[in-house]
Amino acid sequence: MALLLPFAPVAPLLFVPNRRMMAPFVLAYLRALAWLLRVICGIDHRIEGAENLPKAPFLLASRHESAWEVLFYPLFFDDPVAFAKREIFAYPLGGRIARRGGHIAIDRDGDLAGLRVAFERAREAVASGRNMLIFPSGTRHVGGRDRIQSGVSALYDLLDVPCVPVVVDSGRCWPPDSWLKYPGTIRVRIGEPIAPGLDRRHFVEVLRQRLGLAATAGVVADPSRGVPDTPEAVTRPDA
Numbered sequence: 001m002a003l004l005l006p007f008a009p010v011a012p013l014l015f016v017p018n019r020r021m022m023a024p025f026v027l028a029y030l031r032a033l034a035w036l037l038r039v040i041c042g043i044d045h046r047i048e049g050a051e052n053l054p055k056a057p058f059l060l061a062s063r064h065e066s067a068w069e070v071l072f073y074p075l076f077f078d079d080p081v082a083f084a085k086r087e088i089f090a091y092p093l094g095g096r097i098a099r100r101g102g103h104i105a106i107d108r109d110g111d112l113a114g115l116r117v118a119f120e121r122a123r124e125a126v127a128s129g130r131n132m133l134i135f136p137s138g139t140r141h142v143g144g145r146d147r148i149q150s151g152v153s154a155l156y157d158l159l160d161v162p163c164v165p166v167v168v169d170s171g172r173c174w175p176p177d178s179w180l181k182y183p184g185t186i187r188v189r190i191g192e193p194i195a196p197g198l199d200r201r202h203f204v205e206v207l208r209q210r211l212g213l214a215a216t217a218g219v220v221a222d223p224s225r226g227v228p229d230t231p232e233a234v235t236r237p238d239a
Helices: 002-015 019-041 067-076 086-090 092-100 112-127 150-159 200-210 231-235
Strands: 043-048 059-062 081-085 104-106 132-134 163-168 184-190
Touching: 019 043, 019 067, 019 092, 043 067, 059 067, 059 150, 067 184, 081 086, 081 112, 086 092, 086 104, 104 112, 112 132, 112 150, 132 150, 150 200, 163 200
Parallel strands: 043 184, 059 132, 059 163, 081 104, 081 132
Antiparallel strands: 163 184
8 A cells, every 4th residue: 555655646637537647657556566566575577479469459368367467467568458347347446447447347247238338348449549458268267267258259350450369377476366476477478469350260269279278178158258357457557
């Protein structure tokens, strides 16, 4: 909480309905947080394959191992739009940050009408030039993070932009089910983009290969998944 004190004078920006005014201060906060994480916990990061990033807009499809990528991806991928659990938008501070960031609430109980609205908002965000972030597994927990939810291929088909696969190994340093943190360097590997226009089945096969997922992991037919499953998402400008 002490880290928030230097940013207190700009807190009123949370009440300004303008993402561009708020985002630089939130990103500065995340840079300070990353520095503290390195100094106090010994956790650093290394970005590989940045040359693979195409011109915006694009769809980021990342492996999900911990809250680390939920917090820090805005620093590497130009403040992408992300799906977030609808409950997050009810948080007093987190909900305001999420709304000001232009992020998209999604009901993970399977409301198809709400899902259509969410996907349409994603299409509008990409049409405005912003990147889109999705976690294909829909969870950071070990038992399900090697799966691909069917909503990912539907979103790829709808957006008609390149899909950039991202592999991260943050779970070594920031386990998903523990408050403990372990020193080390988190690797973020940006893979070769998948061109738009593939049929959905072919796309899933290519995505699975580039994310290093086993073929037996399967596709889970739940189009509402693929959103961050952690409340820490509210501390970033894109959740």
